[in-house]
Amino acid sequence: MFSTELRAKAESLVDRYPVGRSALLPLLHLVQAQDGYVSDDGVAECAALLGLTKAEVNAVATFYTMYKRAPMGRHLVSVCTNFSCKVRGAEQVYDRLVERLGVGHNETTPDGAITLEHAECLGNCEGAPVVTVDYYNHEGVDPDAAVALVERLLAGEVPPPTRGLVSSGIRDVEYRLAGLGPRDVSAPGAAPDQATARDGAPPQPASGRDADAHSAGTGGRPEEGATRGGGAEQRGPGGLGPASGSGAHDYAAASASRDEPTEERRDA
Numbered sequence: 001m002f003s004t005e006l007r008a009k010a011e012s013l014v015d016r017y018p019v020g021r022s023a024l025l026p027l028l029h030l031v032q033a034q035d036g037y038v039s040d041d042g043v044a045e046c047a048a049l050l051g052l053t054k055a056e057v058n059a060v061a062t063f064y065t066m067y068k069r070a071p072m073g074r075h076l077v078s079v080c081t082n083f084s085c086k087v088r089g090a091e092q093v094y095d096r097l098v099e100r101l102g103v104g105h106n107e108t109t110p111d112g113a114i115t116l117e118h119a120e121c122l123g124n125c126e127g128a129p130v131v132t133v134d135y136y137n138h139e140g141v142d143p144d145a146a147v148a149l150v151e152r153l154l155a156g157e158v159p160p161p162t163r164g165l166v167s168s169g170i171r172d173v174e175y176r177l178a179g180l181g182p183r184d185v186s187a188p189g190a191a192p193d194q195a196t197a198r199d200g201a202p203p204q205p206a207s208g209r210d211a212d213a214h215s216a217g218t219g220g221r222p223e224e225g226a227t228r229g230g231g232a233e234q235r236g237p238g239g240l241g242p243a244s245g246s247g248a249h250d251y252a253a254a255s256a257s258r259d260e261p262t263e264e265r266r267d268a
């Protein structure tokens, strides 16, 4: 069942549409904001709100891959394995994450930190291979960078993405996807793990450095930036950190830039 806060939000979503059932997709995101997945209770509540049957709600919830039928971890890590990313090594990226995390597609690490999935085209082919954290893009991610990325997530940190915001967790992102904007984590009823972003702060925009490098054509390909060793010019904090001669990836510089106040370029 929705909390009192989210029940009011749910009703406001329904009121946005001339035909109430049009609110089903945002409502399902709202269910995920609360429960971390499309729970049976959430299905029943959506059905009651919209005058639908539970079968009708389930038919929608099982059609779209963004709706999960098992609880997600604090972060959702998606690896694009579609064509453009595949030819640039996405399968190796995915396999390394499976090996490191010990989970497969749509499975969650035992500590509840990360749910892993492989995904179809994430709409950012020029940045292939692409990995998203809570739907925010990290571009040009090779297997070492992918492991470094999840190590940071497992440690409770969130490296800034190439594009988008520094996520405070998939549930907060689901709230945004419901069309409700950033969630006030201090509001009564906000789940504790929705306030765990860093020091309870709302999501912060990523630095614009990466976008600048990207638009200048200096970092659009892994060999030109993040995945290149030997002190290569780094294309920005896009989840990759400065490359070193050893091939290791260091997020320190990226982390330092995370707190810089910059304008939000793009929301999910």
Ligand code: FES
Binding pocket: 080, 081, 082, 083, 084, 085, 086, 120, 121, 122, 123, 124, 125, 126, 128, 130
């Ligand atoms: S194929 Fe991976 S983002 Fe398009």
